[in-house]
Amino acid sequence: MRNPSSKPQAAAAANSTGAGASSNKTKVGLKRGPWTPEEDELLSDYIKREGEGRWRTLPKKAGLLRCGKSCRLRWMNYLRPSVKRGHIAWDEEDLILRLHRLLGNRWSLIAGRIPGRTDNEIKNYWNTHLSKKLISQGIDPRTHKPLEPNYSDSNNENKASSSKLHHAVADHPSSSSYEPSAAVVIKDSRDASTSNIPIDGIEFNSDDQYQNPETTAGEVHVNMQNADHEGDVTYGMDLRSSHEGFSNEDDDDTNYCTDDIFSSFLNSLINEDAFNSPNLLQQQQLQPNSTSTATDCDALISSTTAFTFGPGWDAPSVASTSSSDHNDPKLTNEKVEKQF
DNA sequence: AAAGGTGTCAACCGCTATAAA
DNA sequence: CTTTATAGCGGTTGACACCTT
Known part of the structure; x- marks a missing residue:
């Protein structure tokens, strides 16, 4: 290696010659x-x-x-000076896994949550490491659910173009075949497709998913039914802005919100996700030699604008012992509110 | 030591969204 | 409204380093 x-x-x-280039000079010199x-x-x-x-x-x-x-x-x-190079730490990897479970192949979105990492780097890391790791653990990297017995066969049948074996596991377009059960519908304004994000314990506007992108464009409807906080919260968001931050210029519509809100919303989803995912707990248990500490995570997270995890995110051991706290949407909501 | 296989990742491609003219 | 320029995204490619036989 x-x-x-x-x-x-x-x-x-x-x-001399480069990756993906058949010749050094083409297209008008x-x-x-x-x-x-x-x-x-x-x-x-x-x-x-x-x-x-x-x-x-x-x-x-x-x-x-x-x-x-x-x-x-x-x-x-x-x-770019802000680009961080080198090995992806365990806590970064864990965050990628969580975010991918939430967002699918939205590499730029995922990268936007991980300081110093680029979408290309994360995409490569996912394709070369994480997807294989999940498969080896019997988890479908597309859905983050246990693999079907015939996973590899069906996956290969759907392959359109990639000729390399090691690309097969990564060949899962962000939304076309990615159909988890639950449902946050995130509409990327750039993209006619939607992401259907599985989040246990939260019910998301499931009627519209995949069916009518126009009606859900830019919005995520979150209905916290199992919480003290009743009623819908509607987040309008331009996912494209996540990389650079929101412009705040087109907020005429009061339903639309800032990057901070999206950040907080996503944080809350990650927190929810962190304590409702057997796969993640399983994975965390498979990392007994991890040197990751709460301090590591704190350092990572503190460098992200408006990106504040609760204490339960810090260490796997905490997640496994105090999950009830973090399943409490009330706490999650309070964290969101603290952002303002 | 050599040949072939595999893994990695920088770079490219095609496409879409948006803004401005 | 149309065209053009710009920015950005996800998927894919292919060179190269490393590994295995």
């Missing part, structure tokens, strides 16, 4: 493939001077023979 931390330098140093240190420097210097944005014109101004898209990707996934 390769040392992941050594890869960036190696990749950056490689200056634009260079493709791995970035050289010189190109990285040009791009970094330019962005430090001029700032991000205007990607189409950036390469020319920066003296790069790359398309703007490639520049943007390189900056976002590699050169």
Whole structure:
């Protein structure tokens, strides 16, 4: 197995053909493939001077023979100072698992909750590690439920294009085949599909799921029926904004809310999820050698804007012993309210 | 030691959403 | 309303390092 931390330098140093590129120069003389240190420097210097944005014109101004898209990707996934590289810690992995269970293949959303990690990195990590890990534990990575006996067969039948075996486990489009039982309907404004998110103990507007994206666009209806807090809470949210934070410019509609609200909402879902998931508890029990501590998690979480977990998230042992507290939607709601 | 297989991940592709002209 | 530019997303590819035989 390769040392992941050594890869960036190696990749950056490689200056010939690149991943996904059949030739080095195509499309009117634009260079493709791995970035050289010189190109990285040009791009970094330019962005430090001029700032991000205007990607189409950036390469020319920066003296790069790359398309703007490639520049943007390189900056976002590699050169940005905030990008954290290296091994994904256990608590990060755990958070990815929880978020994937909630959100499906919404890599950008997941990445937005994990400081310093990019969607590409998380997607790769999921495809290469976590999905296999779940399968080895008898868990369907698409649904986070126990695998069906014929999982592999049906999965392969539905494969459309990937020819590599190791891609098969990752070949689960975010919504088309992902049909958990429960139901948060999250409509991505960019996307005609919806995510159907399983959350035990919370009932979510199940009538509309998958059927009518228009009627549910941008909204999550949460009906906390088993709580002291009765009545519906409607969250309108632009999921695209999660990466950069909300603009707060188009909040004419009072139903629409800020990133903080979405953050809090998601936090509450994660907390709910954390204490209602046998799979996660099982997984946590499978990590006896984990060095993760509450401090680790605190450090991770504190660096995220408006991202506050309750104490029960900190350590698996707490989750297993005080789950009743964290199943209490009242507490979850109080945490949400504290955000304001 | 060599060949083939496998795993990893940076980079690419195609597509959609949004804003501005 | 249409067109164009820009930004961003998820899925996929392929080079390369490592592993196994």
